[in-house]
Amino acid sequence: METEKKIVGRCPLCGGNVVKTCKGYRCENNIGENPTCCLNINGILGNRKMSDEEITEFLTTRRIMLDGFATKEGKTFPTVLELGDDGSVNMQSVIGKCPHCGGDIRVGSRAFNCSNFHHPTAPCTFSIWRNIGGHQLTLTEAQEICEKEITSSELEMFRDDGSVYRKRLGLSPDKLQIVKI
Template sequence: MSDTDNLLTCPVCGRGKVEHNEHGWTCSEQSCGFVIPNRVFNLEMTEELVVQLVKHGHTGVLSLQNRDGQHFKAALVIRNGKVDASSSVHYIDGACPICGGKMRKTSKGYRCENSIGEHPSCDFMIPGIICNRRITEQDAVAFLNGRHIALEGFASNEWKMFASSLSIAEGKVKLESRIAKCPHCGGDLHVGLKAYNCANYRNTEHPCKFSIWRNISGHAVSVEEVKQICEQGVTKDSIEFYKEDGTVYYKRLQLTPEKDRIIMI
């Protein structure tokens, strides 16, 4: 293994370091005997997979092959000091924002592993269905990794469709449609089906038409980018956009001096 050797402490004995040799990745402590073979269930163990396994105790779901040549999907885990396959529990790629525990996919959504068992120490979960919309694993992973994205397809009890974003309040996942203050009039900027719209657009006395399209030249504008525009006047980084002929170009989104619309710079 490369210079990551010095960072990987043996997950079994806690004393030795995981080192690469001709047999695979082994613990430097002779009395330990922990080893990750070069191939596990006919899968080549790359450095990336080894780091995941040693640091987190599991990998994501992988395509594996048993001794009979049958293919199956499972995560690799460290069990009783050895590398094994675990198809009984599906972990998703993200940590619990409350306690840092691993997140499991369950029949009712995505739960912190520390909320399961006889003595739970955490109760965090992401419901699998919110306002008549299924929360996909991709949605959950993006949320857990701090990527604030606008989601559409939610529906009220009267089946009125709306868009929103996920947030955490008092340790619980909830929908948050308000994402920033309108830079033009100071009203609330909400997630809409096609754009981020000022709540004052229906104000009869002082209507505000400020909005930011959710999709601009092939780029899905994120909640975080909208916050940057509204609070700082410009996106932090350049964004990848596309022309009609497929040409890629990079620009930042910025408020006009009048703060009534956005432009590319």
């Protein structure tokens, strides 16, 4: 009789099936006596329970931005999970470079912020709200604004009266403000 298993996605390291286990998610080629793969993702990362859907996306993209991680003291924070070639899962809060000053842009709970905000001699106020016009910016969209100065496609946004409009998000000429284009 076949053993029933819950497959959540394909292993980005070896192409095998990734199955749900009691502790998290494991590549089928990392089970048994002679494993040929090392992929084994804990079900709880940064004191946060991962959902099957998040793992499915993570296995496809190898990068996923999520909220709700928590320090030991219970302070919550967002971060980007990255899957290394050795199967390790790394937390990375830096998502790109500031188009205004070249500093690191970090994901915060409400905005992507320039890390030079408190710089003693050259403070930088550049930030991108994570919610603009009711649209929740994705990691890719924020990176496009930082790297290409404009999103590659129009984003769906909403007015006060509920009407929908679509604009690309880009940078003002001084590269400090986000503008709808």
